[in-house]
Amino acid sequence: MSGEAEEAPRRHSIGAKRNPDTAEAIRAAALDILIEEGHAGFSIEKVARRARAGKPTIYRWWPSKAALLLDVYHRQKRDVEYPVTDDLESDLALFLASLLRYWSEGPAGDIFRSIVAEAQSDPAAREALQDYIAERGDQVAGIVSAPRNGPGPAPDFPPRIIADLVQSYAWMKLLIHSLDEPQENARLAVRAILRGAMTVK
Amino acid sequence: MSGEAEEAPRRHSIGAKRNPDTAEAIRAAALDILIEEGHAGFSIEKVARRARAGKPTIYRWWPSKAALLLDVYHRQKRDVEYPVTDDLESDLALFLASLLRYWSEGPAGDIFRSIVAEAQSDPAAREALQDYIAERGDQVAGIVSAPRNGPGPAPDFPPRIIADLVQSYAWMKLLIHSLDEPQENARLAVRAILRGAMTVK
Amino acid sequence: MSGEAEEAPRRHSIGAKRNPDTAEAIRAAALDILIEEGHAGFSIEKVARRARAGKPTIYRWWPSKAALLLDVYHRQKRDVEYPVTDDLESDLALFLASLLRYWSEGPAGDIFRSIVAEAQSDPAAREALQDYIAERGDQVAGIVSAPRNGPGPAPDFPPRIIADLVQSYAWMKLLIHSLDEPQENARLAVRAILRGAMTVK
Amino acid sequence: MSGEAEEAPRRHSIGAKRNPDTAEAIRAAALDILIEEGHAGFSIEKVARRARAGKPTIYRWWPSKAALLLDVYHRQKRDVEYPVTDDLESDLALFLASLLRYWSEGPAGDIFRSIVAEAQSDPAAREALQDYIAERGDQVAGIVSAPRNGPGPAPDFPPRIIADLVQSYAWMKLLIHSLDEPQENARLAVRAILRGAMTVK
């Protein structure tokens, strides 16, 4: 998680190039604060204090609060699965379940919540989030349109919309703090998206 | 909308009861600030200044920033449609389109964004948001399960999940500032949810 | 001097008007810091910490570091004498000696040094200092031109120049930290100014 | 003056000994900054940037800001006159006028102001200033006690006090930014010091 550095040790400049220990200490401090106090208690000031770093050092490398949050989020061990088997529905269901688990178990969910919140006021964060979501969307769309021996998406149906539906469902559950809903719901949502929620005509 | 109150006129106490003009001036000021400066520039301080109100007056009636935001959001003329015809798919498509339009045209989208952001740090806002989304979810579920002469949801399928899928799709588009996507996408999303995005087996 | 308040007690707002305790605590803290650490260690930040005051509270009432310094200087008990007897020379000598003693005995000298230093970079401080020196100059010129039974300044001689000469002599001794020169020198300086340092022609 | 070095050219180490170009570029940059921005805008950081020098290079050779300032001040062409004729009064008046002119015309006044200011907080600067003023005092005292055919100082009167009076008068005018007073005043000040400002008894 944050590792050994409850209180960062004294560090010094290692000359005219970036000290990786400093960068790591800052990330660790940021993560610890998010875990302990959540998004509300997060501030660059606190990160600097905890990491025994100067504020300018932080601003030198992460131009905004959002940039630091995104960095920390990215470094989280990401054990979300993007499975590709012959069964599209169970692939997506597995992806969704693992995403929800990823967010609800570790600090990742809190961090992502912070990023989304930050993106509502900071344009830079917004852009970063858009890029991120585009990338993840492509990844999920990749699951959808992977060649498989079994039913795939209708040929005239944009895989990206399927990906969006799945991800947006997870987003909402995250943002209203309802990650702990029964897994059944997520499975049903995927079934609806792929096979339809209506009775056959 | 906010209209006349570019600069609130001087008001005074009207004795031992709440002055509705004051409450209204505060709401109007809050709305104006959101329109002009967005969520980033919103602060209780500015609202008080603009409404010519004392900060304690605001805190007396709205215990948190989120409470004020929600109040303002609720007072917005809500011309989102909840149609019920015999065609479920076009009902939902119409609802989704009108929600996206509602958010993208006026200040409502910005306000709602602020509320979601606020809810990520303020527990009170979180609760209010959960209540709100439950209520809206019920409303949309009402569309889904309304009796109609035509195909409805599969009897074993919870209408609430359909409602969640539709709304969460709208949320994500709002939160990543992509409300201006082609309407076609929204229509396709609804089609997927109801009829499935897969080829028939 | 600074008084009892080594650590300021908790204070609160007393409503919509200035709390004199706060102002006093700030002045006392400023003075203490100047005494203990001198001009080099003086910062608004430290004053705020020591006075248990918020920085904005200080900036609200003293727009610049120099303003606070001047205020503190003014509140110093000023036992500099402006005597008027029939003997102009001993009047001025007494004034000069008491000014030098005033600066060398208490913290006043250090404070005034700080003000002069500050005035070299801060235009506001410069102006304040100019006003101050003008006022003191008038006071000293008042000694010079007071009606007396005994020799006074030559009628065509501006008293202000005499005042400037006396004061600037004190300034230099202050600024090069030579306040502890023998009193004889000061007396000789006054004698020169009034009676001339040259042999009679 | 600083002339050519608006932007210092790239320089490199010339091996294991001091590069005089570097030292010169640093002095020039320091001077330029003082001229353009005055004491307030002066910082080692800016000097290094402008001179294309590393900060440690500056600290290596000038241990404090004051040391650099004094160095720059000394290198100024010093066209202050120390005349010795048979007329002591006009000699001193000429010296004083030329000192005031020297300070008011070029950057020398600003630099000297900076040195005095710095000396109020930096003990090293203080000492350097004391040495400097002693040296200049001796020089002026030299004017006073030079053998001349005409009235000189009273034999029992220390020439150094006369020198101090003249110089301190100039200091104050410098430090309160009143160098532009009418020359007449300076002449009167010298007359007072030498011949007395009082009516004869």
Place this chain on the structure above:
DNA sequence: ACCTAAGCGAGACGGTACGTCTCGTCTTGCG
């Protein structure tokens, strides 16, 4: 008709955080 009680504006207050600036120290790697 008075008197009390609350609403209200105003704004001071102790704080926290912001993002920027400079300080003086430290290293690296080129020449």
Place this chain on the structure above:
DNA sequence: CGCAAGACGAGACGTACCGTCTCGCTTAGGT
């Protein structure tokens, strides 16, 4: 070994808001 370059910990700068507090005014409603 001198030097340019620049990262670094430290901490001050002046500003924006936060949420709480008190004042002094105004008026409605109970007596």
